[in-house]
Amino acid sequence: METTLEQAKKENHNNLVSNLQELLEKNYDAEQGFTKAMTDAKDGQLKNFLQRKAAQRSQFVNELDKEIRNLNETPKDSGSFTGAAHRAWIDIKTAVTGENDEAVLEECIRGEKASLEEYKNRLQENNFPENVRSILSNQLATIEKTVSQVKTLENIADAWD
Secondary structure (H helix, E strand, O other), rough: OOOOOHHHHHHHHHHHHHHHHHHHHHHHHHHHHHHHHHHHHHOOOHHHHHHHHHHHHHHHHHHHHHHHHHHHOOOOOOOOOHHHHHHHHHHHHHHHOOHHHHHHHHHHHHHHHHHHHHHHHHHOOOOOOOOHHHHHHHHHHHHHHHHHHHHHHHHHHHHHH
């Protein structure tokens, strides 16, 4: 029979792993989303930007994967059904409205704003160990920078179309 302390440790461990697994899944989705957006974009500079963002999310995946393994757990190895459904919806939307760089950027900013909220909420609602809090805070800062960059790109996207 587990003691109260052992049970609390187990619950904390499970909560930490669950949060990291969910963020890992979201980052797989974001990486695939940026890759999809890159194929839809027409402008070469925008394609390069999106490729860098996909690589950045791949780095996030690696960081989260490592933390999960450090907790002696097996990381998820793909994104969510919701993420796949969203990309399919984007395919339908771009087929109907016509692909343009402004529409690609709108979807990127929508996804990044959702990521921003996800990270902020998890950091506020959980008492993560300092090493995990540091990783997630750094990833959050990078996502905030991306939101700002995408907003700037969105303002000049009309010149690309």
